Structures are given as structure tokens and as C-alpha cells.
Amino acid sequence: MSQDIFVVIEHLRGGVADISYVMLAAARSLAQGTGGQVVAVLLGKDAQKLAGDLAADKVLYGDSPALAEFTSEAYQIALAKLI
Amino acid sequence: MKIAVPVKFVPDLVEELTIDAGGAALDTSWLRLIINEFDDHAVEQAILLKERGGGEVTVIAAEAEGVDDFLFTAAAKGADHLIKLTGDFSGGMNSHAAARALADLFKEIQPDLILTGVQAHNDLDGSVGSLLAEYLGMPYVGYVAGVTSANGSVIARKEYPGGIIAEMEVKLPAVLGIQAAEQPPRYVAYNKIRQVMGTSKIEERAIASLDSNGGATVSRMSKPEPAQRATLIEGSPEEVANQLIGIFKELGVM
Numbered sequence: 001m002s003q004d005i006f007v008v009i010e011h012l013r014g015g016v017a018d019i020s021y022v023m024l025a026a027a028r029s030l031a032q033g034t035g036g037q038v039v040a041v042l043l044g045k046d047a048q049k050l051a052g053d054l055a056a057d058k059v060l061y062g063d064s065p066a067l068a069e070f071t072s073e074a075y076q077i078a079l080a081k082l083i
Numbered sequence: 084m085k086i087a088v089p090v091k092f093v094p095d096l097v098e099e100l101t102i103d104a105g106g107a108a109l110d111t112s113w114l115r116l117i118i119n120e121f122d123d124h125a126v127e128q129a130i131l132l133k134e135r136g137g138g139e140v141t142v143i144a145a146e147a148e149g150v151d152d153f154l155f156t157a158a159a160k161g162a163d164h165l166i167k168l169t170g171d172f173s174g175g176m177n178s179h180a181a182a183r184a185l186a187d188l189f190k191e192i193q194p195d196l197i198l199t200g201v202q203a204h205n206d207l208d209g210s211v212g213s214l215l216a217e218y219l220g221m222p223y224v225g226y227v228a229g230v231t232s233a234n235g236s237v238i239a240r241k242e243y244p245g246g247i248i249a250e251m252e253v254k255l256p257a258v259l260g261i262q263a264a265e266q267p268p269r270y271v272a273y274n275k276i277r278q279v280m281g282t283s284k285i286e287e288r289a290i291a292s293l294d295s296n297g298g299a300t301v302s303r304m305s306k307p308e309p310a311q312r313a314t315l316i317e318g319s320p321e322e323v324a325n326q327l328i329g330i331f332k333e334l335g336v337m
Contacts, residue, residue: 012243069249072213072223 003036084138087194090122121200127264158283170290179298182214201260208298212260225260
């Protein structure tokens, strides 16, 4: 099993939610213990630019019209495939 | 439309909470339980839907002190069927276990719509609603604050941060996590509840075993530990002001 910590980035109307930065910081401290990487998962439509200020070792970006607005089902399908 | 509302009881935070000898759970011997506020809203939303469009409302709760009164109160508000899950729940029931037990029940009673509180203050294991949707293969929308029924589907009003409200059309059968009903849970007079106690029946369903696999378990529980982060400044208002000025200068903000 990979020791990486995945953080699902929350965003709305072009801005990353503060909680995502808190989660990235928490993931960083967990990753130091596991020796894995912090992986930010960003899902959306034309939202690549939000990846710029995410303090992660790697950002996985998924782009689809179905991900333009948050719905649990679309996120679940995309995340399950990624994981 | 058949509407099912699974609810749960949670510790009353007004009371003093004590940790049991094992150190990983609350001492339940004096613990007062109350209905999870969000579940109370889910019941209200179900009754509102029934009043507007007809249907049947079933309220389901696991055995606990006060559950019978709550179920009869729900019946006095307009619920048609009351189900109490019985079994050995002394080891606690995490959200995975609750969702699995409820999923088995719902496969049998086949509701069109399941409304449940979106969260509870003692949830450590995710919300039951989303797990239930997964086990039943149904769509799920959480943080819902208002539901109207449409043809074969419902329109769920969902609040996003920043004052945005989305309306989502959800095909039935579906599970909705209720944050707030369209109106606060209604009051029912005790004599009406007494009346209902004579005519309504609580159906008991035995849960043979709980499957909590995949869920979180508590390894240690403690009261918040005081941190050495606060400094108390004492003295007359002038002395306090002078000390504050000293601190601000030291920090370089003055």
C-alpha cells in the first residue's frame, strides 16, 4: 500500500476553500511520519489555475464538464478511479 | 411516496460528560440521550412532504432510553410507521454498522426517499446517509435545506458556502442528508402524544449482529488538555494597559 496522503481540494467559484489549506498542512505532518508524498486531488472544469498555490508534492487534476459543480456522485466516480 | 427517516440519539451536551474506566468511550450509566437535532429536522421535512403530496412516513431508531417517546411523538406529528431496532448495542454502533443494518431493512421495505440528519455531533465515522446510499446504490445529496417532490424525483435545496443555494433534481429512490427542514420541528402537545400511544404501534426489529468493518474506532478519549498558550494579565486597568503596550512593543507591532 502506498504511504501517500491524498487531499481532496474543495473549491467554489474560482477560489480554494480555506479548509483545503488546513488539510494540506495536516497531510504534510502525516506524510512526514509515513515517508509518503502529499498528493492534492483537484477536480473541476477549467480549474487548473487553482493548482498553483497548493503546497503538495504532486497535484492530480481531473477535468470534466461533470465536475464543474460539486456533486458527490461525480466526485465519487472520479476519486474511486484515481485511488 | 414512501419516506423513511432513520434517526439516532446522541449524548446531551448540556450534561456533564464522563469517560468510562476503559478510557475510550463515554460512561453511559448516567448519560442522558437526546434526539440528534439534524434527525429531528429530517422527521419534520418528511412530515411536510407527506402533508403536501401524500405518502407514508416511517421513522426508525435504534433502542435507547427515550426512543419510544420520540417515536410516539413522531407519530403524533404524522408519521405512519414506527420501527425500533433492537439488539446488543452496548459496544456502540459506528456509522458503517448503522448504515449496514439500515440498508438491510430498506431493501425489504423499499422506501422511495430516505431522509436522515446530515450529521451528528458524535459522528466520528462519516455520516450514515452517504454510507447508506452507497450500500443501496442510490444517489445522495447532503446538507439539504428544503425538499419538494417532482415527478419521480425530488428537488433538493442545498446550501453551499458563501450564501449560494443550489437546487438539485434527484431521481428516486434516493437518500438526502438533511441540514434543516423548511420550518423548525413542530411542537406537539403531550395529550396528543398520549392519545397516539394508545393507537400507534412500535414494530421491533431484531438486529442479530453489527458489522462495523471499515469504520473508525476510538483508541483513547480524554478531556481537552490545557495548553500553555494563554497568559493572564492581572492588575488595575492602567497596569493591564501598560503591560499590553509592553507586549505589543516586544512583538514589534507598536
